[in-house]
Amino acid sequence: MKLSGNKPLQPFIILFLTVSFLLLLSATDRAFTSYHKDLKHLNLFSDLIKKPEIKVLLAKKTNINKAFKDTSRFVVVQRIVDSLTITDYAGSTNHGMTQFFEALKNIKTKKKVRIAWFGDSMVEGDLITQDLRHLLQKQFGGSGVGIVPITAVTAGFRQTVQHTFSENWTNKNLLDPVSNTDMLGITGFVFKPQLQTKIDSNKVENSNYSWVKYKGSRQKGLDQFYKARLFYGQTENNSLVNVNVNNGAEKTNLTLDGKKPVNAIDYSSSTPFNEIKYTFLNQSKLPVYAVSLESDTGVILDNLSFRGNSGLPLTKIPESILQGFDEENNYDLIILQYGMNAVSPTAKDYHWYQQGLNRMVKHMQKSFPNAAILFVGVPDKGFKQDGQYITNPGVPFVVETEKQVAEENGIAFWNLFEAMGGFNSMVKWAEADTSLANKDYTHFNFRGASKVAHMLYKELDKEYKDYLKTTAGIKGNNPN
Secondary structure (H helix, E strand, O other): OOOOOOOOOOHHHHHHHHHHHHHHHHHOHHHHHHOOOOOOOOOOOOOOOOOOOOEEEEEOOOOHOOOEOOOOOEEEOOOOOOOOOOOOOOOOOOOOHHHHHHHHHHHHOOOOEEEEEEEHHHHHHHHHHHHHHHHHHHHHHOOOEEEEEOOOOOOOOOEEEEEEOOOOOOEEEOOOOOOOOOOOOOEEEEEEEOOOOOOOOOOOOOOEEEEEEEEOOOOOOOOOOOEEEEEOOOOOOOOEEEEEOOOOEEEEEEEEOOOOOOOEEEEEEEEOOOOEEEEEEEEOOEEEEEEEEOOOOEEEEEEEEOOOOHHHHHHHHHHHHHHHHHHHHHHEEEEEEOOOOOOOOOOOOOOOHHHHHHHHHHHHHHHOOOEEEEEEEOOOOOOEEEOOOEOOOOOHHHHHHHHHHHHHOOOEEEEEHHHOOOOOOHHHHHHOOOOOOOOOOOOEOOOHHHHHHHHHHHHHHHHHHHHHHHHHHHHOHHHH
């Protein structure tokens, strides 16, 4: 009888065969992965092979179509020398940032300085803007979150206001097909409350009326309100809105009879309140736009975010509507922040985007003729290549496109891509021990958004102080 005994070579034979199979698969799987995007190339020694260092070659002047050239070891891209500061391309035909700085300087007599930030999902939920608002209000005074839409998909995510609403609202927005009768508001939406056949103003709570409620957050300066402003469009017939303050402490019915494209009706109090609810009692169509929670003095910053927006759809908001909001709010600074939804890893020609941005900027200049305009460039955005994240190849193209649009239209530009660190900075922000961005390598988290806000505030403050020094000797004005 033979004894089975140990077979010391058997494990090594199995290991050898396994490694041989993986090597064979690594060498031949390109035939499959090239046709199936869900399959990833297997590189058995990816952690052992030293990856070639990506070098950035700088050029002072580069044509946009040559701005990004990717070889196996080099990336050629234009680096904007003054990109870490705000560059104002204002000429003799517009005000530039001077208009905004002049308003800040005279805030004690002007009473209120108003900023509107139009952006995409990067500022959704009041990200970036909540910290910038806090810093500006700390320096120049003011309270409140400014404009908040009637409904919002990010209502539960936003930390600067508690926002609830009924489910029976309908709306049209920037990304919908719209007609001439769909007068979109400054938020990119027009909201319509449910029509009623009968109205009983004494039975508001136990009904199917459309309503929206705002409550202060726990953050200082946002925990209570002094004024609430309801913005609505032209009415067919007079409608009523029931205003319920502090959960029934005060109730009143207001008549909505506006005949302008944009109308505002205010509720203000000498004592602060921390909750306000609007219930709409309408028997005819009523376009409703937003509510603003604000103070009578200081800086007010409106977050006008819209996810999936490249910036080009802003031209779908009629000039008459934007001008109507400008008449009500007297904006001093318009911030345009777009580009993430235009970035493509394969596109190298962004002429279409440049043409669209030119139209959009001109549209905003006509709509807000007395406001400075600042374009915040696209941030870095990650792109997965061979199993690792790098800067999306389209980012430098979009940055250069936006810079050229700012220069051509005489507005200011801040290069966020360079300010946050340039190439692969989003990867560093997302993978830091204390992360500053989400693992989608596209969006900032709260910490990262706060950092961006502080960077922008620092540049605005520096430019403002330089402006004060320049004008002090000319007009004899003293800084705040």
